[in-house]
Structures are given as C-alpha cells and as structure tokens.
Amino acid sequence: MGKTLADYDLLEFDIDDNDIHDDNREISEELSIVINDDDIACAQSLNIEQKYAYDQILDKVFSKVPGLFFIDGPGGSGKTFLYKTILAAVRSKGLIALDTASSGVAASILPGGRTAHSRFKIPLVMEEHNTCHVSKQSGLAKLMKDASLIVWDEAPMVKKEAIESLDKMLQDINECDLLFGGKVVVFGGDFRQVIPVVPKARAFQKLPSRPPFSPTFVSHSPASSSSIVT
Numbered sequence: 232m233g234k235t236l237a238d239y240d241l242l243e244f245d246i247d248d249n250d251i252h253d254d255n256r257e258i259s260e261e262l263s264i265v266i267n268d269d270d271i272a273c274a275q276s277l278n279i280e281q282k283y284a285y286d287q288i289l290d291k292v293f294s295k296v297p298g299l300f301f302i303d304g305p306g307g308s309g310k311t312f313l314y315k316t317i318l319a320a321v322r323s324k325g326l327i328a329l330d331t332a333s334s335g336v337a338a339s340i341l342p343g344g345r346t347a348h349s350r351f352k353i354p355l356v357m358e359e360h361n362t363c364h365v366s367k368q369s370g371l372a373k374l375m376k377d378a379s380l381i382v383w384d385e386a387p388m389v390k391k392e393a394i395e396s397l398d399k400m401l402q403d404i405n406e407c408d409l410l411f412g413g414k415v416v417v418f419g420g421d422f423r424q425v426i427p428v429v430p431k432a433r434a435f436q437k438l439p440s441r442p443p444f445s446p447t448f449v450s451h452s453p454a455s456s457s458s459i460v461t
C-alpha cells in the first residue's frame with residue numbers, strides 16, 4: 232500500500248492566498264510584470280481592424296468609462312497580438328491590466344497571464360448562481376477594484392455561468408450594479424474553434440450553455456458595451 236500525506240513531515244498550514252489580507256502583494260505582483268518594448272512598438276503595426284479595437288478599448292480605459300468588448304476572429308487573425316499590444320499600452324501607464332484565458336496554454340503565452348478560474352477564484356464545478364470565492368476584504372478584491380482592464384481570452388470555451396460569476400463578483404466588490412462592476416472587460420475567442428460540449432445533452436441544450444446566450448451579454452446596454460470583429 233502506498234504512503235499518505237500524513238507519512239511526510241509537512242507543515243500544517245493551510246494557506247489560501249485569498250485569506251492573506253496583504254493589499255500590496257497581489258497589486259505589486261501585477262505591477263512588477265515586465266513590459267516588453269516590442270509589445271508597445273506593435274501598436275505601430277496593427278492592421279485596420281486591430282487598430283480600431285485598440286483605440287476603442289484604450290479610450291474607455293484611459294477615460295475611466297465602463298466598457299464591455301468581445302474580440303471575435305478566426306485562428307491566426309491576430310487576437311493575441313492585439314491583447315499583448317493593449318496590455319503593454321495600459322501597463323506602460325502604470326495601470327493594472329489583468330490578463331486571463333480559459334486554458335492554461337493560452338494564458339501562458341500572454342504576459343502575466345493566468346487562467347480565469349485561478350485569477351477570479353471561479354468554482355471548478357459551475358452551477359447557476361455560483362459565485363467566485365473572493366472575500367470583499369481580501370487583497371485580491373483590492374486588486375480587482377484597482378484594475379483598469381480585464382482581458383479574458385478563449386471565453387467561448389467556458390460555460391456562461393463562469394462569466395456570470397465574474398460579473399456578480401465585480402459588481403459586489405465594486406459596489407456598482409453596472410455590468411462587471413463598471414470595469415473595462417475584453418473577452419475574446421473564436422466560436423468557430425469551439426464545439427459546445429455538454430455531457431449527455433441534446434443538440435438544442437448545448438448552445439444555450441455558451442457565453443453569448445448568457446443574459447449578461449444579451450441584456451447589455453448598447454451605450455456601455457461593444458462587440459468588435461477582428
């Protein structure tokens with residue numbers, strides 16, 4: 232029979248970084264992300280559609296106006312290139328830009344990237360009305376409050392409840408009932424690359440589980456949100 236954890240002389244602390252009330256740790260980690268000069272320079276080589284998205288998003292960020300965007304484009308159309316350029320522009324002004332993706336692989340190619348589930352403490356098993364595990368007094372909540380931009384790549388890969396839980400959490404910690412607590416949030420991805428997979432579901436049950444069918448997207452105010460196709 233194999234050994235168990237109790238057989239090893241491990242420390243008995245159960246550390247959850249959401250419990251550490253050190254406001255500065257999460258924020259200083261984000262502010263220490265190295266900004267690549269090449270990513271800043273990429274602003275000069277954006278194509279027309281990328282430049283349009285870049286200008287629209289940065290306008291909202293720098294004027295501190297709420298904004299919700301979806302960057303849609305087929306594989307290889309330059310979505311990641313655009314995110315990197317936007318993130319570098321925001322971070323170069325000393326602002327916090329949280330960079331996430333649905334999969335670890337996509338997160339690992341973005342500077343300072345984390346999976347959305349890890350960054351926002353989204354429950355792995357999502358059910359309706361689930362919320363992110365972020366305490367309002369935590370350092371992580373402070374980081375979310377201070378963030379000027381949130382990017383979530385490969386958003387079509389997750390169930391709509393995951394995105395709704397981020398919306399609820401941001402509204403709660405920002406004490407603001409605007410979508411995503413009034414933050415500038417950029418979702419991106421390619422629905423053409425993602426086949427909705429819902430175990431044992433019939434065809435008509437699959438699509439409604441995807442983000443575009445979430446009331447969060449369907450009921451948005453046109454004045455505060457946009458969709459951009461690259």
Ligand SMILES: Nc1ncnc2c1ncn2[C@@H]1O[C@H](COP(=O)(O)OP(=O)(O)OP(=O)(O)O)[C@@H](O)[C@H]1O
Nearest residue numbers: 276277278304305306307308309310311312313421
């Ligand atoms: N404006 C641009 N100028 C120069 N190179 C670009 C530009 N836009 C994209 N590229 C290059 O095109 C390639 C594909 O771009 P990118 O990886 O951003 O696509 P993507 O839409 O994220 O693809 P996927 O959905 O498969 O992840 C990359 O090598 C990227 O550097």
